[in-house]
Amino acid sequence: MGEKLKVGLLGFGTIGTGVIRLLTRKGIGISRWVELVKVADIDLERPREVELDSSMLTADAESVVKDPGIDVIIELIGGIEAAKKYVEMALELGKDVITANKYLISHYGDELFERAQKSGARLLFEASVAGGVPIIKILREELACDRILSINAVLNGTCNYILTRMEQCPGMSCQQAVKEAQAKGFAEADPTLDVSGMDSAQKLSILIRKAFRTRILPDKIDLQGITALSNVDVQSALEMGYRIKLLARASREGDKLTAWVGPALIPADSIMAQVKNEFNAIMINSEAHHEHTYIGKGAGMMPTAGAVVGDLYTLVNHRNIPTVFAEEQIDLPLLERTEVKCRFYLRLMVKDQPGVLARVSSALAARNISIASVIQKETEEDPKKEVPLVIITHEAAVGAVDEAVRVINKEPVVMDPTHIIRIMDVL
Amino acid sequence: MGEKLKVGLLGFGTIGTGVIRLLTRKGIGISRWVELVKVADIDLERPREVELDSSMLTADAESVVKDPGIDVIIELIGGIEAAKKYVEMALELGKDVITANKYLISHYGDELFERAQKSGARLLFEASVAGGVPIIKILREELACDRILSINAVLNGTCNYILTRMEQCPGMSCQQAVKEAQAKGFAEADPTLDVSGMDSAQKLSILIRKAFRTRILPDKIDLQGITALSNVDVQSALEMGYRIKLLARASREGDKLTAWVGPALIPADSIMAQVKNEFNAIMINSEAHHEHTYIGKGAGMMPTAGAVVGDLYTLVNHRNIPTVFAEEQIDLPLLERTEVKCRFYLRLMVKDQPGVLARVSSALAARNISIASVIQKETEEDPKKEVPLVIITHEAAVGAVDEAVRVINKEPVVMDPTHIIRIMDVL
Incomplete structure (x- = not known):
């Protein structure tokens, strides 16, 4: 094997601690091939779960990157500016870099x-996508020699926890579930990146x-x-044999690609519907391997650290053959958002009051959207009260549905903006 | 990359055809790094789905193995004798070998x-285990740097298809389901290797x-x-919120290992319970990655061929570092079969007639086996008729349960040998 790979670690936080734990473990492990040389963090005083010789610690990340005795930089600083600066610096010096930074890879991947x-x-x-399963390696x-047809994935543990709770507790709003997730440490103080779907979009990218x-x-991902989901939607879906997940989907449609992130109804007896709480799942359909699914934890100290160390293992093994990693881009064009087709839950x-369904269904029919089923529950209360009306459509284009709903929302009998949720028949 | 890897293929059957299809595909693929040189099969006349230049074909497998222009041998002959002979020959000549032969690896792995x-x-x-997912690579x-605590897996697509059908069709016997599987091509003419669990035991090994x-x-695997499963068991399990799968399980218990293959009740809302028909699943719990699950097709032309070509990709990438593949055996001792503990369905x-439950439960109590629940349905028919009595125990050792059941089976009121099925609370 020759010399050990010399590693410099930037960022001694939770994940960094996990990585150090794995790198310094006795017995089976990677310590035969890899040696941790330096660890940089701006705060060296904070107490940590693992102890390191103080000579290994420094507050000067740049000195670690430029240290000629270091071959590999592990970037676990997070954020953008500093992380980007040091990753660029390391790559320019010809040093291999391992990062868990999904923001960095998804937004600045091209130049990096x-x-x-x-x-x-x-x-x-x-570690940037679904830490608990080696999906990037796969x-x-x-799959380098296979042709991938579609990916359906649950990529955000925070949203999945929130949706699991809304399902378990009839009446619980998304906002209440967010608060509970925050209290349990499953959501950030500012959960926007997660609940907006942007975190999933970065991972899907x-x-x-x-x-x-x-x-x-x-x-560019739809x-x-x-946050707009109400508990009524989650419970109505359950009654109809579906569960709602925040789905990230990409698929080939002819020579184009569709890519979107959004809530979707999936069959309650599907594998993916059983992926609960903070778990992630990636379901791939490809020409040779057919349907295959990978399920694991999306985040957390040890799953993420395990992914970082898995990358180190790859570097050890692929030391002499860098060309295989080169990206050969094909760059399929995106199918127009409005042209993407699926079934819908409205x-x-x-x-x-009488005539409501007639007006709504004629707005759909005018755009060739065919209704598969309608659920309107009887009410014994004040007939002027508003009631939920759920419509399941056959396959229709997003653009047509958007248009129909714009018209429907203008009807005086329609009290709130209509909720539009995709239906995906995943395995 | 230097020279292309030269490949010789032994066995031009279904999987071989799939491999050739992937190796000769235009565009993205492995053909940049790998070249198929020779294909051997005893029958060269049979029509096939892919066409090959006749100069590539030979009936003489040995000449392919010994050809100095060939670096890698892919063994897809199946069976034992010929396969073992050519694999040994190739390895002795220092040629890399890829095989889909689970019998060969599980029984003769040590010497090979x-x-x-x-x-x-x-x-x-x-390709020898769960073709559709790269579980061996993972x-x-x-996971080379992780510590694995347990594996729970569904490894035999034929049995999983049979159990899925018995679940869907109340009253259908295992034998009827086998016949249906044979008619659909999901089971061999002689299904013994599959339904006995031996195929799963080979893969678990x-x-x-x-x-x-x-x-x-x-x-050596319990x-x-x-075949002894009746539809009553499958339907009783469903009523209690479980599904029966042929489970293959290995886990660390202290410094020992347990390993068994057998039918098991698993929660109906678990991920693994949704793994239906010919699909396989492998659920791993490890210290760093925590619980992670891999689901895909267990067999079939293209999934298996995809796994073979995945191995070729690994050979291309790891060309210069063979040592990392060396097996470091720890050889944990097996925990005595009788000492393995879990909950049971009896x-x-x-x-x-009166007093039956008292006699049965005292036989269990005498061996410290605690009852969690009992289901005995009322019957309006002839009171002398036999009725099913289902008992769920708390955790107990296999040995104690075996003993208790030996005593129970001798009771005159017990008409048939008691069915003992494990219960596993998988994710």
């Missing part, structure tokens, strides 16, 4: 990979790069978060 | 890996070698097949 290719360095990022290696060899910035709040 | 290590050749076998690489670095021959056929 270009920089890496110039200097012959490798940039690995397994896409890069096992990374998966698309590997799976479809296509570069799409997260902002995005819908979970939930209206309407006045309980 | 030793031979490989001597000559510096690599022996890869991704165990070997991603292979997983244990990688996951626990322990060598256990398939015959084995129970599905199903008796008893005469519907």
Whole structure:
């Protein structure tokens, strides 16, 4: 094996602590091939769960990156500016980089990979998507010779926890579930990145790069978060044999690609519907391997640290063959958002009076949207009160549904904006 | 990349056809790094789905193995004698070997890996377990630095199809389901290897070698097949919120290992309970990655061929670092079968008369087996008729339960041998 790989770690936080724990463990492990040389963090005083010789610690990240005795930089600083600066610096020096930073890879991947290719360095990022399963490695290696048709994924543990709770507790609003998630440490103080779907879009952008060899910035992905979901939707879905998940989907449609993140009804007896709480799932359909699914924890100290160390293992094994990592981009064009087709769940709040269904269904029929089923419950209360009306459509284009709903929302009998949720028949 | 890897293929059957299809595909693919040179099969006349230049075909497998222009041998002959002979020959010549032969690896792995290590050749076998997911690669690489605590797996698509059908069709016997599976091509003419659980035991033996670095021959694994299962068991399980799967399980218990294959009740709302028909699933719990699950097709032309080509990709990438593949065995000792503990489902056929439950429960109590619940349905028919009595126990050792059941089966009111099925609370 020759010399051990010398590692410098930037960021001694939760994940950093997990990585150090794995790198310094006795017995089976990677310590035969890898040696942790330096650890940088701006705060060296804070107490930590693992002890390190003080000579290994420094507050000067740049000195670690530039240390000629260090071959590999692990970036666990998070955020953008500092992380980007040090990753660029390391790649320019020809050093391999491992990062868990999904923001960095999804938004600045193009320039970073270009920089890496110039200097012959490798940039690995397994921990940036679904830490608990090696999905990037699988896409890069096992599926390198396969042709991927679609990805359906649950990529955000916070949203999945919130939706699981809304399902378990009839009446619980999304906002209440967010508060509970925050109290349990499953959601950030500012949960916007998660509940808006942007975190999932960043991860989907990374998966698309590997799976479809296509570069799409997260902002170009059709995005819908979970904050507008009401408990009525979650419970109505259950009654109809579905569960609502925040789905991230990319698929080939002819020679184009569709990519979206949004709530979706999936069959309650599907594998993915059983993926609960903070778990993530990635379901791939490909020509040779057919349908295959990977389920694990999306975050957390040890699953993420395990992914970082898995990348180190890859660097040890692939030391002499950097070319295989080169990205060959195909860059499939995106199918127009309005042209993407699927079945839809439409939930209206309407006045309980005659003729409502006729007006709504004629607005749909006018755009060739065919109704598969309607659920309107009887009410014994004040007939002027608003009641939920749920419509399941056959396959229709997003654009047509949007248009129909614009018309429907103007009807005086329709009290609130109609909720539009996709239906996906995943395995 | 230098020279292309030259490949010789032994066995031009279904899987071989799939491999050729992937190796000769245009566009993205492995053809940049790998070249198929020769294909051997005893029958060269049979029509096939892919066309090959006749100069590539030969009936003489040995000439392919010995061809100095060939670096890698793919063994897809199946069976034992010829397959073993050519694999040994190739490894002795220092050629890397890829095989889909689970029998070969599980029964003769020790001597084959030793031979490989001597000559510096690599022996890869991704396709031998759950073709649709790269579980061997994940165990070997991603989890090389993790510590695995347990594996729960569904490894036999034929049995899973049979159990799925027995669940869907109340009253359908295992034998009827086997016939249906045979008619649909999901079961062999002689299904013994599958329904006896031996196929699963072979695959579990292979997983244990990688996951626990322990060598256990398939015959040493505690084995129970599905043929004794009655539809009453499958439907009773459903009523209680469980599904029955043929589970293959290995876990650390202190410094020992448990390993068994047998029918097990698992929660109906678990991920694994949704793994239906010909699908396989492997659920791993490990210290760093925590619980993670891999689901895909267990067999079939393209999933298996995809796994073979995935191994080729690994050979291309790892060309210069054979040592990392070396097996470091720990060889955990097996926990005595009788000492393995879990909860149990016991199903008796008893005469519907007073005092039955008292006799049965005292036989259990005498061995400290505690009852969690009992289901005995009322019957309006002839009171002398036999009725099913289902008992769920708290955790108990296999040995104690076996003893108690031996006593119970001797009771005159017990009409048939009691069915003993494990209960596992998988995720």
